[in-house]
Amino acid sequence: MIRGILKLLFKTLFWVFIASILLVVVFKWAPVPITPLMVIRNIEQSDDNKKEWEHNWVSIDQIPTDMQLAVICSEDQTFLKHHGFDIKAIEKAYENNKKGKSIKGASTISQQTAKNVFLWPGRSWLRKGLETYFTFLIELIWSKERIMEVYLNSIEMGPGIYGVEAAARYWFKKPASHLSRYEAVAIAAILPNPLRYKANPTTTYIEGRKGWIVKQMNYFGTLTYPKRDDNEQ
Numbered sequence: 001m002i003r004g005i006l007k008l009l010f011k012t013l014f015w016v017f018i019a020s021i022l023l024v025v026v027f028k029w030a031p032v033p034i035t036p037l038m039v040i041r042n043i044e045q046s047d048d049n050k051k052e053w054e055h056n057w058v059s060i061d062q063i064p065t066d067m068q069l070a071v072i073c074s075e076d077q078t079f080l081k082h083h084g085f086d087i088k089a090i091e092k093a094y095e096n097n098k099k100g101k102s103i104k105g106a107s108t109i110s111q112q113t114a115k116n117v118f119l120w121p122g123r124s125w126l127r128k129g130l131e132t133y134f135t136f137l138i139e140l141i142w143s144k145e146r147i148m149e150v151y152l153n154s155i156e157m158g159p160g161i162y163g164v165e166a167a168a169r170y171w172f173k174k175p176a177s178h179l180s181r182y183e184a185v186a187i188a189a190i191l192p193n194p195l196r197y198k199a200n201p202t203t204t205y206i207e208g209r210k211g212w213i214v215k216q217m218n219y220f221g222t223l224t225y226p227k228r229d230d231n232e233q
Contacts, residue, residue, distance in 0.1 A: 020118075024137045027117065028146060031057040035154055036120045038162055054166035058176055060149040063164055066181045068148055069223045070188035073216035074209070076109040079148075080226060084110040084139040085132075111135045113151040145225040156194050157187060171199040185210045185217075 038053050045051070060068075072079050078086050086108050107115070114134035119127055138147055157167035164187065168176040172183050179187075183199075189209040190197035197206055 020134070021137065023118070024134070024141050027150065028142050032117055032150055032154055033057075035116050035162070036118075037116060037156060040120065041156075041160070051160055053160045053162055054170060055153075055162040056165040056169075057153050057163065058165045060145060060152075062175075062177045063149070063152055064177065064179050064181075064184055065223055066217070067152065067164055067176065067179060067184035067187070069217050069220060070185045070213055071109065071148075071152065071191065072223070073220055074188045074213045075112070075191060077216065077220070079109045080144060080224075082108060082110075084108060084135040108135075109151050110139055110147055112155065113147050114138055116154045116156075117150060143225065143228050148225075155191065157191070158194050158199070161194070167199070182210065182214075185213050188213055 034055075038055065042053060076086065078089075089108075111131055114137075115121075115127075115131050118134045119130055138150075142150075153163040153165070156162055157164065158170050161167050161170045164179075165176045167187050168174055168179050168183070171187060172179065186199040186202060186206065189202075189206050190199050197203070199206070202210070
């Protein structure tokens, strides 16, 4: 009996493992049509305020370089160099949290992408373990440019707004490809809490964040994605 249960459990885990790899491989090229967060946010809405989410996939060449650079400078300045995890940021966050300071995370763009596309929001060892697993997979299988493309098409950027195309139309009434530098920066500035902050009109706090992000972009210089050894680009 126990042996049969263990055998069934092993088979189930094996096929879940295979399915996860296949899903990551498919999304190496295919647009991500829906994420768990979209579904969860939709369920959380009351029937009186129910509305469909906005999510319009666009390719990376339709997303301004300033938009890509703005999120790197605001969210993960070592994105192009790390392999999914910023070890120094993790150590710093751990020390701050251990000292009882305000809880700060150290999620990279790769980790945020893995979490948004494949997992549910929340804090648990299981979810963190799966986030680590999927982060490793997308860093192994996708290029940095593809991770950025999926990230900017999937993350929450306003109430019921997912991805930069929907955000550009919601906040600035234009397609993402027509965003100005400062409009792109405004969207990047609200990412820590897109349900609370507004990209347009902005508050004094968001204006301050915008100024800081622009300075970081000037320090960063030209955005150039690293080539992969498998010549996929």
